[in-house]
Amino acid sequence: MVVPTAPAAPPDLFQRIEASFLRQGLMQHLGARLVRVEPGLCEVALPYSERVNQQQGGFHGGAMGALADIAGGYAAMTVVAADSEVTxxxxxxxxxxxxxxxxxxAIGRVARAGKRIIVTTAEVLHLDASGRQSACALMQQTIVPVPKTY
Incomplete structure (x- = not known):
């Protein structure tokens, strides 16, 4: 039996997304890192620290939301022209x-990509010290392509 494989991402896709990701001051401040980029998909990691916790010691919802937003946004950016960004x-x-x-x-995925509107989803998972994954949050997002200004 032949198992189909996903098409490989263009070699410059990760670099294009990473160049934009590294301009994200908030993500740099929080210690987030880009993990995986494929057409229509982006995965971002955020380690636990005092920068992302709330008063009871858990991950802050704002940090979870920002991480989901970034993953979904960059998933969308993989399906727009190289001279575009998204918001x-x-x-x-x-x-x-x-x-x-x-x-x-956070694993962002493009659900539907149109010319003017892109709908994405993001699943936020928690990984404990042993690598066990647990569902943390789910997001749905609307994105629009915008001109790249840098």
């Missing part, structure tokens, strides 16, 4: 559970 019009997030320690992984 979020709106997103809705459901927090499923709170966690301390470990790291969060």
């Amino acid at each position: 979020t019009v709106e997103y809705k997030i459901n927090f499923l559970a709170g966690f301390k320690g470990g790291e969060l992984r």
Whole structure:
């Protein structure tokens, strides 16, 4: 039996997304890192630290939302022209559970890409010290392509 494989991402796709990601002051401040980029998909990690916790010690919902927004936004950016960027019009997030320690992984996926509107989803997972994954949050987002200004 032949198992189909996903098409490989263009070699410059990760570099294009990474160049934009590294301009994200908030993500740099929080310690986030770009993990995976494929056409229509982006994965971003956020390690636990005092920069991302709330008063009870768990990951702050704002940090979860920002991570989901970035993952979904960069998933959208993989499907627009190389001379374009994207911006979020709106997103809705459901927090499923709170966690301390470990790291969060947000996996953004393009649900539908149109010429003017791109709809994405992001799943936020918590990874504990042993690598066990638990659902943390779900987001749906509306994105629009914009001209690249840098």
